[in-house]
Amino acid sequence: MLRNFALALAVLCIVASGPAQAQSPATARADKIARVEDGLMTLVAIKGVPRKKFTMQSRMAYYHVPSVSIAYFSASGVRWARAYGAKVNALFQAGSLSKPVSAVGIMHLVQNGQLKLDQNVNDTLQTWKVPQNAFTAKRPVTLRELLSHTAGTTVHGFDGYQRGKPVPTLAQVLDGAKPANSPPIRVNLQPATRFRYSGGGFVIADQLVLDTVHEPFAKFMHDTVLAPFGMTDSTYKQPLPQALWTRAAVGVDRDGKPYPGKWHIYPEQTAAGLWTTATDLAKFAIRVNAALMGQDSSVISADTARQMLTPVKAGYGLGFSLEGSGRTASFGHNGSNAGFNAFLVMHRGGDGIAIMTDSDVGMPLITEIVNSVAAAYGWTEYPPIEKTLYPLSPKNYARFTGTYKGPGEMLHVIVRNGSLYMIGHTRHLLQLCPESPTRFFLLTQPIDIQFNAGPSGTIRSFSILQFNNAEAKKIK
Template sequence: MNFARNALLALLAGFISITAQAQNSAETQQHIQRVTSGLIGGIVLKGHESETRTLADRMKELNVPGVSIAVIHNGKIEWARGFGTRDGSGTPVDAQTMFQAGSISKPLAAMAALHLVQTGKLTLDADINTYLTSWKFPSDPIAAGKPVTLRELLTHTAGTTVHGFPGYASKDPVPTLIQVLNGEKPANTPAIRTEQPPMKEWKYSGGGYTIMQQAVIDVTHEPFPKLLHDTVLAPIGMTRSTYEQPLPESLRANAATPFRGDGKPVEGGAHTYPEMAAAGLWTTPTDLAKYAIEVELSLEGKANHVLNPDMTRQMVTPGMGHWGLGLEIGGADADPYFSHGGANEGFRNIFAAYEKNGEGAFVMTNGDNGGQLGDEVMHAIAAEYHWPDWHPTVRTAIQVDPKILATYVGTYALFPNFDLVVTVENGQLITQATGQPSFKMYAETETKFFPLVFPAELEFVKDDKGAVNAVILHQGGHDMKAPKK
């Protein structure tokens, strides 16, 4: 990269930063105040006003020590702020504090792969084994003779295994990427293989992105962090971002420490993720905002620091499962947004940005309960900036006879040493899981109940004699039955 290009990138990063500072006006301060005092749960009751909470209260209740937020408005970063603490010493989070991005690593890694497509080093629809030299994806009768392609890997339609990766604690040995691909010790996940034919259905696979990571390493002969720095991070001006795993010592001075849902720090600190394309990015909401602005400007033909407009359009075109090439696509056809979430050990993050109107928000947290908090922050931002999407779901609740509610009271065994306790207080059903806060539950039917703060349902089950003997937790596409103790 020559001096002139470095100077241009520095100017670009500086322009974005100066623009954010210039808009730090009284109006912006009012936006921040209303967002941080107006958190909204994922569900509201029909006929009732949304109950709002403060960010500080919800951070305390959910045991999330630190949060960092950036908002883009009219195509520019309007504000970026840190809240709470980044570690056990009480050091505050600021806009420059780095967090593990989790699966938000994927869309930026996909952008790098598409850059290689654009420059002719990869193609989207060839057998991925064409580009793999240090390892080959094994053929499997399940694939019905269909080769796996880069397009399918990026869109989660390749039929590959391994949803996600837990990473490696500081005391544990870290496998090579090929050991991860083969499921060989010390890897802690199974081999990445075929579980259904390509393009049969959409199924999220971090394993697919790990295959992609090996492919781009093989065609470029460069370490993955360097490739991502040179092709994506530096050109966009993402100066507080890296795919280095573990995080280099020189960057740890302002990096967040991960925390569990009970408020205790993750033992040994941040996990290491050799699966860098799937989960290896360290970044900030401000840098993610720069990425989103680059995508928006490229779609308008006003920027091509990484991809040309045609390739960017392919990236955000929804296919099976409403996914583009590395991004989930939502909203109305006339006003779509692109988004992604991320979850590593002790980190939870989310972002969404609109393709056309220059609006977006980016939330990063250093707590396992930060996913719920991030959703509530996104709802508050959507309300404040009048987004057409990201609003709570409206549901109708009915009254249930107190005598029926009384039959549900008890303790239900979800997992070993993890119970769900059901009580009734003043005619209101209350649930509390081991080590978790309690939640009010509202009746959809006499046997089905839902909370307001996250998408889930409880369904009480009776035996042949009509006695309640179990509850089924419906959440995240899973149904978990818990017998009554």
């Protein structure tokens, strides 16, 4: 009887207590943020071995990244924003993430009939013309091709200019004339035949805008895109106005050392000139998505947004990188300036992430953050690169150790705590994991190292397979 009473009392207590209370939105959000902050994972995973998770702070220290800014968002707005080593409203250079934002402003002009997407750009250019040659004689360059990197134009990207040093005009950049530090922007491939990334093509688009609106590009973009989209912490002004210097992140090199002058100046505004925040990039993606869904035509219409987010070649639309299909379809871009790396992605109609860093080695860290976000929010399109570990005995590691002279730097291969590592000038310990008796892979980047032996079996060099078998010769 007593046993039955105790059982009944226990059941009564369970019923009286009711179901477990659901987390409040604030608690759920805090839990997700904690998972992101404590769940960073390398890009490469070893098959059959649980992936190791790292904290945000530990990986920032590992990569020598002083500060990171993150904004997670959905179609309805920014869900949360956090900064590490900086304030949430700190300004970062967006690098090539300037391109999709610029492209929205340019497509606004197309939509209004001020520019033609499929017309010879030389018909509109006034102060400078695309030099004619055998390639342009067969097919002239169009704005559609400039925005989709299919115009056959040269110059992949730009290094920027140290503050206090001479900065070229746009015309000097276009012609590679001093003090420009980049070569002339020319056409050396048949337009519209294939994708080849060209920041130079966007500089031509910059000149096209100037010859159309007859006002500074920074003012045009502020009035046309930044202000209407609520991007109140963004500017294309180059150099950065002095009033904003105290909010600007300081770009650092691969050694973690600040660039002279703290950041570079980019006269190539359409291609690399945007200063912004992760939150403002999130606002940008949200408004582009709203346009696509027919919910916001303040800057571009649904039809214009569809054109921009339709692949032209190689998964690139008009200013945007495009990935996936169906539920995993996304748009975005990444960016890299001297001392800065950034990333933006949004699932169409869904959620997304904007990440900004102030370091030349920010991209490996960004990759690990994206992996953490994907795990926290159930994204499936960022699976790890799985590698199978070869059972090579650590006793064999000694034959690979030594100093190697590679392209541009000295590399050291050492054994520490029973594992093989490579060290470059950044002093990062890059673990080399065996995939065969002489081939190794990195966990932090998709890079494979092949050690090469001479006739006697002695290691003489190694090759980096992802860089056209670039060779580093063993010197001691």
